[in-house]
Amino acid sequence: MSYSKELIASLEAKGQLLRKDCIKCIGVGVAGHVGGSCSSADIMAALYFYKMKYDCKNPEWDGRDYFLLSKGHVAILQYSALAEAGFFPVEDLLHCKDIGFYLQGHPHLGTPGVEAGTGSLGQGLSLGLGMAIGLKLDQKPNRVYVLVGDGEQNEGQIWEAAMAASAKGADNLCAIVDNNGLQAQGTIEDRLNTFDIAEKWRAFGWNVLQINGHNMEEILTALDAAEECKDRPTVIIAHTVKGKGISFAENQTGYHNKVLTKELYEQALEELSK
Ligand SMILES: Cc1ncc(C[n+]2csc(CCOP(=O)(O)OP(=O)(O)O)c2C)c(N)n1
DSSP states (O other): OOOOHHHHHHHHHHHHHHHHHHHHHHOSSSEEOHHHHHHHHHHHHHIIIIIOOOOTTOTTOTTOOEEEESSGGGHHHHHHHHHHTTSSOGGGGGGTTOTTOSSOSSOOTTSTTOOSOOOSTTOHHHHHHHHHHHHHHTTOOOOEEEEEESGGGGSHHHHHHHHHHHHTTOTTEEEEEEEOSBOSSSBHHHHHOOOOHHHHHHHTTOEEEEEETTOHHHHHHHHHHHHHOOSSOEEEEEEOOTTTTOTTTTTOGGGGSEEOOHHHHHHHHHHHHO
8 A cells, every 4th residue: 555645755754753742751760760761762653643533522432443552651651642632731741650640651541541450560461462352262353562662572471462352363463663772781692692583473473574664655564564464463673772863872772761961851852843
């Protein structure tokens, strides 16, 4: 399928907008997940502003597609997407992580548009699989999308879910791996090497697609192809850059979860506005 230049440009702009929202969520002087939010931002823009069906005024709408942020530490990115999609006011992002507020450090059921509490890594794919099987049993066309980290592939539960999903023919389930090459305290290669990720998913019976996770056309093509694949779940391995769009954070392990000074906060917003 070919996509119009206008569509691609508007989704790319949404990706940048989500990154800026994330920086505003983090603010100055408090640690926040800059790196993994920016690496997943273009994928989230494509999911929320191109692919998924939802009704922001009725988050429980039974025709909706389901999204699970298994890498729940980047909750600010999901909140930014939900706010920009109209689930709640964008201004509320500035109160993210305030004590008792409905936007907490990890997604939870108190936030409109959030389907499950996530962020204990490894669990989101199992949750998504349960939803996907339930939808299939009800003969519903809704789809389930789960965003997982590449460091998260170290969790055994990911592979239990992967094995069960192909055994159950969950073709309404699409996992997206944010393959940014870094986890919390080092590279994937150094900490616990999971390469070759694609070969592993293939061995577990999945339809495997590999893309540049910052190329909007490739993201849309993969999401559409996933929907066309029948009888197997699809995993999209998205090669990304941790901290994408912010020069001092790109590919820096230290920016997994970092405090921004006022100067760096302003620089990040300026670079993302170009
Ligand atoms: C079960 C569990 N163990 C440890 C953590 C702490 N933790 C938060 S983020 C993270 C690294 C995740 O790396 P990755 O999945 O690659 O995320 P990304 O680089 O995309 O942010 C870890 C270990 C956690 N949230 N859950």
